[in-house]
Amino acid sequence: MNASIKAELQRLLAHLESPNLEDGRAELLNGSVVCESGILRVTDPKAGGRHASVVSTAQVRIVVNGQEAVQPAEVRQADRLEVRIFHDKAYELTVADDAMRVYLHVFTENMYERRLADCGPTFFYVPQSELVPLADKATIVAQVRQELQEMEIISPIEEEALQEALHAPFRTAVVVASGKPAKLGRDGYIETMFPHATEQVIADWQRKVDYRNHGLIPSVAGGDTIAIIHRAVPGESGVDLFGREVPPTPVSDVKVGLRRNVRMDDTGRVIALKAGRPSLTGDTVKIFDIQTVHIVEGDVDLTVGNVLFNGDVLIQGDVQEGMRVEATGNITVLGNAFSAVLVSCQHVYIHGHATKSQVYGGRLGLLYSKAYELIGKIMAQYDALEKETNAAHEMAEKKGLHVTIGQIASLLIQNRHPGLHGVIGEFSELIASAGAMIPLEFKLLVRMLRLFGNKELLDRINNWNDVQKIHDYLLLSKVQIENSVFEESDIVLSFANLSQLETNGSLVVTGQGLLNCQVTVNKNCLFKNPDSSIKGGRIVAKGRIHAFEAGTPFGRNTYLEVGESVKLNKAEGVIIKVGDRVVQIPDERHDLYFSLDKQGNLHQEKNRHRERRA
Structure with a gap:
């Protein structure tokens, strides 16, 4: 209460304590305000007395002729008085972020009704209120229904939940209305009819399985079903609290590629066309094939020669010193590897030891990963070289210097981008080491990149567009790698000594x-x-x-x-x-x-x- 209001109240109260007297009779001449059953009645003053005054409080607002009495205001019998009582809210409705649920919090400590207290005639009326406990909770239920309607929630009210909320523990949130959620669909997936190769090998080794008698596992015959492709099942739309459609999460079919040794029927069954080991590789696109198995019945030594095979290789003995085994499928060695090189596009399994050997699993995946990294470095230097070359050529033309754009590029490579030769050289060595594993397009890219190392050819270039095809091919190769993410391949062995082991799994x-x-x-x-x-x-x-x-x-x-x-x-x-x-x-x-x-x-x-x- 500010000082002016306080002073006015003190003056009015002092006046009330000193009523006017006439003819020895005490007669109240000032006006008054009476409150009965929540209704205010005003009496005007007599014989020149003062008009009564009213003022609002935090809980009770008094409005005189449309204007709230924030400060003491005189009132007359002809005035229009309104009383507005503010209640502490007994509940709160909260809508979930996804608009699928509305929660009711009932505040049991506020479950009462505030009423205006009766008051006898008074010259200065300061409203007082009293709290009356609710005899029943029907009022709250009605208020909740009304508010839900005003919120434009069309989902039906859950009656049992509403009653539960009224009797729930202190400030417990209860869902009283829900939308219809979207029905989840299911992505497509592959059901394989053969075990995962690495898991099978480890399990067999722990059971001491003799591979010489066990045969080739897993193995299928022509006509066998090796997998079933299950198509995606779309979901169904739902409806939120406000009647708006809730679309289901999108689903996608699994992308499948088939090599020549398999086919797929109309029901999604993948069928082997020949005997061998079923193979499933790839990440974004799953590739099915049947790997032919080449068996070496003994050691890989000088009498056998290096083994290079398009499929699986099973060696029933050791891989001797100086020998090399390469396979596009799995390599399985039932013995040991001594100072040997084993390169597989898929898994490598060595039942025994690897001593002073180089073992590479998922070789194609490793090659692609390294090639992707080097192509990125080449493109970064290429982009910088192009920008600097064009800027320098423009400046040279303005000064009347007659130089080719290739001569400028050659000079910039020598002075500002000497590392370009090193990265291109590393990329060339990588592609050369890959042999037949890497696509022909990468070998063509190597030939194109030689331009940056041939000063005589580079100096002859008059337009950078003549070099642009190299950038286009770099980008094409990068995209090709991104679309050819290979399945992780594992190396499983018992012991390794002084060996180099690399795999993308x-x-x-x-x-x-x-x-x-x-x-x-x-x-x-x-x-x-x-x-x-x-x-x-x-x-x-x-x-x-x-x-x-x-x-x-x-x-x-x-x-x-x-x-x-x-x-x-x-x-x-x-x-x-x-x-x-x-x-x-x-x-x-x-x-x-x-x-x-x-x-x-x-x-x-x-x-x-x-x-x-x-």
């Missing part, structure tokens, strides 16, 4: 472990034997490294680098890099788990779930 070690190996995998490095260890070497995994023991107190540190997490039962003499965070463990420690949180901070905790035999 995971490395799974089932035996003693790794000794001084260089490992690069796009997914995980996992160890299945609790007696296995990682000693020396370098392992880089974009996913996880989960092992039992790593490092040694002697010799060089063991280096482990991951993108997700490292889990070890025991570590000593180990350097661990998670993301860009590095941890050194010089002394023996146990039960370690390192990972990155969402903010990129290194998170370390005790490994409560020690690695056990899978």
Whole structure:
């Protein structure tokens, strides 16, 4: 209350305490206000008395002739008075963000009715209110119905839920009306009739299966169904609280490609046209084929020669020193690999050891991944070179210098982009090493890129459009790689020593472990034997490294680098890099788990779930 209102109230109250007197009789000459049953009645003054006054409060607003009495206002019997009582709301309706549910919160502490208190004749009327508990809750129910209608909610009210809300615990939200949700559809999917190759191999090895007697697994005959393609099932639209359509989540069919050894009937069954191993590769497009299997009944040595095969290769002996095995399918070695090179476009399985060997799984995927990276670097330098060359040529023309655009480009490569030759050279070597695995288009791109290394040819170019086709081919090659994402391929072996292991999938070690190996995998490095260890070497995994023991107190540190997490039962003499965070463990420690949180901070905790035999 401000000072002026307070002073006026004090003056009026003092006047009330000193009524006018006539002829010795006490007669009230001032006007008055009476409140009875919520109705205000005004009496005008007599014999020159003063008019009564009224003023609003926070809970009760008094309106005199359409104007609220925010400050004390004189009133007359002829005035039109309105009383507006403000109630603390007994409930609240909240609509969910998706407009599919409306919640009712009942505030039990506010379940009363505020009424105007009766008051006898008074010269200055300050309204008072009183709280009367609700005899029943029908009033709230009616108010809720009215408000829902005003909100234009057309979904029917759930009567039981409404009654539940009235008796719910303090401020509990209850859904009293709901829309009809959209019915979810289902994406298309592939149901395969053969086991995953890596899982099958690991399971067989753990059961000590003899592959010489077991035959080729998995294997099918011509006419067998190897998979069923299930088409997508679209969903159904729903309706929200306000009657608006809620479309279902879009669904998509699985994209399937068929090689010449398979066909698909009208029902979606994929059928083998010949005997062999069913193969499913690809990511964005799933490619079915039947791999022919080439069997070497013994060792791969000088008497057999290098093995290059378009399909699977099964070697029932060892791969001897200096020998090379390449396959577009899986490579399975039932013995060991000694100073050998194994290159597979899919999985590599070595039942025994790999010593001083190079083993590459998912080779085509690895080649494409590296090629994609190098093409990106070449395009970045090309774009910068084009911009600078055109700008310099324009300046040269303004100054009357007669030089070709190729001469300017050659000079810029020499002085500002010397790294372009190195990247092109690295790309050329990569394509050359791929041999027949890589498409012919990439070899043509290599020939086109030679222009930047031939100063004589480059100097003759007068228009940059003559070079533009190189950029177009780079872009085409990049898109081709993006549309040819290959399925991750695994390397599974028992033990490796002084070997280089690379795959675009995971490395799974089932035996003693790794000794001084260089490992690069796009997914995980996992160890299945609790007696296995990682000693020396370098392992880089974009996913996880989960092992039992790593490092040694002697010799060089063991280096482990991951993108997700490292889990070890025991570590000593180990350097661990998670993301860009590095941890050194010089002394023996146990039960370690390192990972990155969402903010990129290194998170370390005790490994409560020690690695056990899978």
